[in-house]
Amino acid sequence: MSMEGVLRLYFGESNMATPDYIKRAAVQALADGFTFYTENAGLPSLRRAIAAHYQRWHGVALDARSEIVITASGVQALNVSIRAVLDPGDEALILTPAWPNGSSIVSMANALPRQVPQVLLGGRYAIDFGALQASLTPRTRLLLYTSPSNPLGWVATESEQQQLLDFCRQHGLWLLADEVYDRLYYSGAKLGSVVPSILRKATRDDAVIVVQSFSKAYCMTGWRVGWLVARSDLGLKATQLNEFIISHAPSFAQKAAETALAEGEEELVSMLRRLKENRDLCLSALRQMPGVTVPEPDGAFYLFPKIDGLRDSFDFCRRLLLATKVGLAPGVAFGVGGEGSVRICYAAERGILEPALERLAKFLRSPSER
Ligand SMILES: Cc1ncc(COP(=O)(O)O)c(C=O)c1O
Numbered sequence: 001m002s003m004e005g006v007l008r009l010y011f012g013e014s015n016m017a018t019p020d021y022i023k024r025a026a027v028q029a030l031a032d033g034f035t036f037y038t039e040n041a042g043l044p045s046l047r048r049a050i051a052a053h054y055q056r057w058h059g060v061a062l063d064a065r066s067e068i069v070i071t072a073s074g075v076q077a078l079n080v081s082i083r084a085v086l087d088p089g090d091e092a093l094i095l096t097p098a099w100p101n102g103s104s105i106v107s108m109a110n111a112l113p114r115q116v117p118q119v120l121l122g123g124r125y126a127i128d129f130g131a132l133q134a135s136l137t138p139r140t141r142l143l144l145y146t147s148p149s150n151p152l153g154w155v156a157t158e159s160e161q162q163q164l165l166d167f168c169r170q171h172g173l174w175l176l177a178d179e180v181y182d183r184l185y186y187s188g189a190k191l192g193s194v195v196p197s198i199l200r201k202a203t204r205d206d207a208v209i210v211v212q213s214f215s216k217a218y219c220m221t222g223w224r225v226g227w228l229v230a231r232s233d234l235g236l237k238a239t240q241l242n243e244f245i246i247s248h249a250p251s252f253a254q255k256a257a258e259t260a261l262a263e264g265e266e267e268l269v270s271m272l273r274r275l276k277e278n279r280d281l282c283l284s285a286l287r288q289m290p291g292v293t294v295p296e297p298d299g300a301f302y303l304f305p306k307i308d309g310l311r312d313s314f315d316f317c318r319r320l321l322l323a324t325k326v327g328l329a330p331g332v333a334f335g336v337g338g339e340g341s342v343r344i345c346y347a348a349e350r351g352i353l354e355p356a357l358e359r360l361a362k363f364l365r366s367p368s369e370r
Pocket of ligand 1: 012226
């Protein structure tokens with residue numbers, strides 16, 4: 001972090017600033033007096049806007065009062081969901097490689113994360129249901145998966161979603177779907193198509209929770225606004241927990257988030273165009289590098305290339321950084337199944353991506369650097 005001149009591709013955010021129309025909405029909200037506490041479940045108007053969003057994009061009718069809870073970020077939505085569901089000593093199945101916070105929050109709840117790696121089959125990541133079954137114990141209460149995935153870029157197919165839901169129904173588990181990257185999707189009918197939510201498959205009585213955020217789709221990482229959708233009894237518990245953790249997301253940021261949902265489509269599509277070009281640029285460069293295998297990701301803004309013979313991705317990233325000033329995230333940080341790979345975030349400018357890829361290629365071509 002303190003080294004100068006680093007080409008930083010290890011971050012989990014775009015280098016694009018929050019669009020002006022959202023900033024203006026926040027300023028207006030401050031002027032309009034959104035400086036007081038809101039309900040613990042968030043502003044009713046934002047919850048209604050989110051309900052309308054699910055109706056519009058997924059054809060799913062939600063009760064804004066009981067099934068939607070605004071949180072101060074996606075990570076807080078994960079935190080509240082996991083804490084509401086797990087008792088100390090319980091266990092959670094987590095599909096990995098994954099953003100590590102899910103596993104860490106499970107541990108913080110004095111529960112046990114059991115990481116089940118996704119497997120690369122025919123150029124695509126798949127879910128190993130046999131391994132999930134084998135990891136079940138009488139204390140298993142929860143299954144967490146992320147689609148689109150950070151770091152894989154993998155997007156669950158409808159059939160995989162159905163199988164995950166069936167598995168959880170059969171074993172009495174909560175299914176927690178992290179859908180924070182659902183708008184960053186490159187394989188839909190057109191750019192701007194949303195990844196189908198698990199909520200389309202689940203009934204409102206299913207033990208299903210969806211975690212969401214304004215961070216990624218609207219370049220609002222620093223604003224800390226997210227939400228969760230859950231069965232109404234869990235929604236109530238999450239609302240109560242909110243009180244003791246942070247009470248609610250900042251009032252004016254919630255109001256600005258409402259504007260993001262209402263007016264964000266055009267900016268979102270232009271960001272997606274740029275991200276898709278970046279993805280393709282990186283994919284074709286990586287595929288020419290010796291010993292590198294990289295499946296084409298359908299969503300999010302990461303690539304997770306596997307490097308032949310790589311046994312210590314942390315050491316590799318450290319050496320790459322010192323030798324070339326290219327900063328990548330080591331695959332081992334993403335849990336079981338992550339070692340042997342590195343994560344590249346391609347939500348950066350061409351002026352950073354292009355030299356970074358050139359330096360990586362050169363580094364990999366030098367046999368002593370492997
Ligand atoms: C998979 C995943 N879930 C949740 C989050 C949380 O995002 P935020 O807390 O900024 O809403 C992130 C951020 O990187 C993420 O990658």
